[in-house]
Amino acid sequence: MNDPAIQARGVHRVFGKGRKQVIALSDVDLTVADGEFVSLIGPSGCGKSTLLRLVADLDASTSGEITVFGKTARQARIDQEYGIAFQQSGLLPWRTVAGNIELPLKLHGVNADERRRRVAELLELVGLSDFAKSHPDQLSGGMQQRVAIARALAESPRLLLMDEPFGALDEITRERMQNELVRICAETGAAVLFVTHSIPEAVFLSDRVVVMSPRPGRITGIVDVRADGMVPAHDRSAGARDEEGFFRAVGEVRSLLHGTPETAVTARGVDTR
Amino acid sequence: MRFRGIVLGFLGVATVVAAWDLYKGLGPEQGVLLGDTRILPRTTDLAMPHSWEMVQRFGEPVTSLSGAPDAFNAVFDASMFSLGLAARGWLLGVVVGLLLALVMSRFRIVESALLPWVVLSQTVPLIAIAPLVRRWGSEIEIGSHLWTSEDSVAVIAAYLAFFPVAVGALRGLKSPEATHLDLMRSFGIGWWRTLLTLRIPASVPYLLPALRLGAASAVIGAVVAEVSIGLKGGLGRMVIDYAVAASGDPAKPWAPIFGAVAIGLVAAGAVGLLGLVLRPFRLTGVAP
Numbered sequence: 001m002n003d004p005a006i007q008a009r010g011v012h013r014v015f016g017k018g019r020k021q022v023i024a025l026s027d028v029d030l031t032v033a034d035g036e037f038v039s040l041i042g043p044s045g046c047g048k049s050t051l052l053r054l055v056a057d058l059d060a061s062t063s064g065e066i067t068v069f070g071k072t073a074r075q076a077r078i079d080q081e082y083g084i085a086f087q088q089s090g091l092l093p094w095r096t097v098a099g100n101i102e103l104p105l106k107l108h109g110v111n112a113d114e115r116r117r118r119v120a121e122l123l124e125l126v127g128l129s130d131f132a133k134s135h136p137d138q139l140s141g142g143m144q145q146r147v148a149i150a151r152a153l154a155e156s157p158r159l160l161l162m163d164e165p166f167g168a169l170d171e172i173t174r175e176r177m178q179n180e181l182v183r184i185c186a187e188t189g190a191a192v193l194f195v196t197h198s199i200p201e202a203v204f205l206s207d208r209v210v211v212m213s214p215r216p217g218r219i220t221g222i223v224d225v226r227a228d229g230m231v232p233a234h235d236r237s238a239g240a241r242d243e244e245g246f247f248r249a250v251g252e253v254r255s256l257l258h259g260t261p262e263t264a265v266t267a268r269g270v271d272t273r
Numbered sequence: 274m275r276f277r278g279i280v281l282g283f284l285g286v287a288t289v290v291a292a293w294d295l296y297k298g299l300g301p302e303q304g305v306l307l308g309d310t311r312i313l314p315r316t317t318d319l320a321m322p323h324s325w326e327m328v329q330r331f332g333e334p335v336t337s338l339s340g341a342p343d344a345f346n347a348v349f350d351a352s353m354f355s356l357g358l359a360a361r362g363w364l365l366g367v368v369v370g371l372l373l374a375l376v377m378s379r380f381r382i383v384e385s386a387l388l389p390w391v392v393l394s395q396t397v398p399l400i401a402i403a404p405l406v407r408r409w410g411s412e413i414e415i416g417s418h419l420w421t422s423e424d425s426v427a428v429i430a431a432y433l434a435f436f437p438v439a440v441g442a443l444r445g446l447k448s449p450e451a452t453h454l455d456l457m458r459s460f461g462i463g464w465w466r467t468l469l470t471l472r473i474p475a476s477v478p479y480l481l482p483a484l485r486l487g488a489a490s491a492v493i494g495a496v497v498a499e500v501s502i503g504l505k506g507g508l509g510r511m512v513i514d515y516a517v518a519a520s521g522d523p524a525k526p527w528a529p530i531f532g533a534v535a536i537g538l539v540a541a542g543a544v545g546l547l548g549l550v551l552r553p554f555r556l557t558g559v560a561p
Contacts, residue, residue: 058455078461090452094474094554103461107470 003158006032006055011064013217014207020204023216024050025058028064030210032191034158039194039202039209048195049163055193056084056161057203068159080108083152083161083190087167089144091136097147098123098132103258104154104249122150125184129209142173146180153168153188160185160192165202179203211256221256225249288322297321305332312322322524327531330524348511353534355495355507358423359540367484369431370438377439378446378472379464388443395436399494403429403501422504427503430494434487435440441483445476477554484547488540496533508532 008265013025025047032038040048053059054066057077068076075080083104101122102115110118123129126146136144143163152160166174178201185192196202200211209223297316305313314320331345343394373391377384406428410420449471457467499509511529518525 046438053455056455056459058458080461082459084456084459086452087453088450088452090450090456090470092474094477103470107460107462268305270326 003034003067004031005034005036005069005104006030007065007067008051008055010064011051011054011066012062013047013054013059014062020039025054025061026127026216026218028217028219032159032193035068035189035191037185037192037194037207039196040204040212041196041199041202041209042212042217043197044158045214045217046212047214049210050217051212052161052163052193052195056082062198063146078154080104081157082161083155083157083199085143085145085148085152085163085165087164089136089141089148091147091151093136096133096135097128098111098148100136101150101154103152107157118249122153125153125187126180140173142169142177145169145177149181149184153184153190156188158190160190162192162194164195164197167196174201181205197251198248199253203246203253209249209253213257213259220259223249223252223256285482286394286502287550293321297323319523322527323524324381326524328528330522330528343545344510344525345437347529348508348532351506351508351511351529352536355492355499355509355533356536356539358426358499358507359488359491359495359536361427361429362432363434363488363497363540365427365431366434366487366491367438370435370487371442373435373439374442374446375468377443391436391439394432399429399433399497400501402432403498422502425500425502426495426507427506429498430491433490433494437483437486437490438480441479441486442476444482445479448479449475477551479545481548481551485544488544489537492533492537508536518531549557 008028009028011025011028012023015024017020028047028051030038030051040051043047049266050059051124054061054075055068057073066073071079071081092103095103098119102119105115105118119132120129123132124150127148128143128150131139131143136147139147149162149165152162152252166177169177182205192205194202194205203223207224207226210219210220212218213220234248285484297432300313300316302316304311304315331343331348333344335344335347344521373387377387393508407422407425410425410428413420446468454467454470457471460472495507496509496512498504499507500513504510508529511532512526515526515529
């Protein structure tokens with residue numbers, strides 16, 4: 001498959017009409033290669049979630065073209081080319097953990113044996129094998145989010161769309177979840193489009209960080225974390241957060257966000273979140 | 274916990290009974306007056322029979338005529354008759370209410386058009402619509418079934434019962450969060466399967482109290498409609514008949530009132546059993 005996971009060309013999205021018009025996205029071009037991890041980062045209102053929703057076909061662009069593995073966004077949604085996770089886990093409270101994970105499989109007519117096998121596999125992957133029969137309200141926020149990720153992975157999609165999935169978690173849980181996500185991505189080989197407003201999170205997880213700015217929402221720059229030896233070998237191991245290159249990449253993203261050039265080194269150890 | 278609930282329930286009833294008899298025993302004969310306004314009732318045997326007299330009355334014959342049945346039997350039969358009509362009305366009301374809620378949740382424009390009328394429907398006095406229902410009903414002939422007064426009563430009970438069901442179910446069907454709806458869309462399933470997978474289960478916590486309220490409304494509707502339609506055999510007519518005897522037999526009018534309370538409890542309890550069956554879906558976290 002040579003089609004990129006996501007290709008967006010000249011995408012505009014305008015909300016409202018007349019004087020109340022808001023330009024959420026203006027002339028956005030973006031390509032995400034198969035297996036690539038790309039983060040969208042920017043302040044509120046920069047259109048990062050809107051872009052993700054357009055890719056997911058949860059919303060339609062005003063103009064421009066979005067393809068997912070060479071298909072229209074709509075066709076890709078119907079063909080289940082992507083899995084999706086949101087800031088709220090969106091688990092159905094009356095279903096068990098296993099019941100939530102198998103939901104997409106069940107809705108698409110996968111038989112019971114196959115479902116059971118796949119759910120066991122996914123529970124293992126997210127480390128929740130002991131909680132198959134629990135209900136979501138018995139789990140912590142981090143565990144609920146892991147169930148949501150397992151559900152997104154249920155049909156082995158080659159693209160994962162994640163809209164601030166760790167946004168509601170505490171810092172400690174969040175870092176652990178990031179490590180988990182790196183491992184899961186390595187195991188599944190899926191491409192990821194990841195929306196966040198945490199700079200270290202974006203840099204740690206991504207191959208490329210796409211920096212966006214608001215009014216109108218647009219892409220202001222892209223930091224390729226793999227380039228410049230920013231993170232050695234880009235192995236994204238837990239220790240990568242302490243590497244010199246990590247801070248350089250953080251600094252670069254930050255300067256793009258604030259629109260002022262800043263020497264990368266001064267950013268070291270500073271957390272502006 | 275369960276045991277404590279039962280004890281507290283009995284204590285509540287006992288308190289009401291004790292308050293009644295204490296006031297009757299100790300209160301002034303002419304009641305308590307504030308200026309010319311009586312704020313507490315007279316305590317005469319005519320106005321306030323002792324609670325045990327009301328209970329005793331159940332064991333005595335309805336009238337002094339020979340062969341008259343026990344008041345208990347008469348009230349029991351009438352209660353069952355009214356309960357049956359209320360149940361029919363409830364079923365009809367639930368079906369209509371659910372259908373209305375479904376259409377309203379599906380089409381915004383239907384909601385805007387219909388919801389005000391649904392609310393308005395409850396402001397029309399039952400007494401006013403009862404003769405209309407009977408007249409229109411008498412024009413109806415379904416197969417070999419001729420419209421009866423029982424049907425009219427059931428329809429009027431349904432008229433009261435559908436309202437809480439429609440409003441509660443509508444709120445429940447619209448309760449899923451945006452994330453859940455986005456997720457269903459991302460699964461590529463349409464409105465119908467979203468309804469079955471998400472909306473209906475999510476509506477259960479809203480639906481159960483609505484069904485219970487509907488059951489209570491159906492009982493009231495049935496009893497009042499029996500009076501308005503003039504249907505014999507149920508509690509409604511019995512309330513009127515027994516009230517006539519109040520001057521000579523003050524405990525008697527209370528018998529059908531207790532009957533109405535009893536069937537109200539039975540109706541609400543039956544819906545409560547439904548709640549036990551649907552217990553898993555009460556865990557929604559969607560409800561506040």
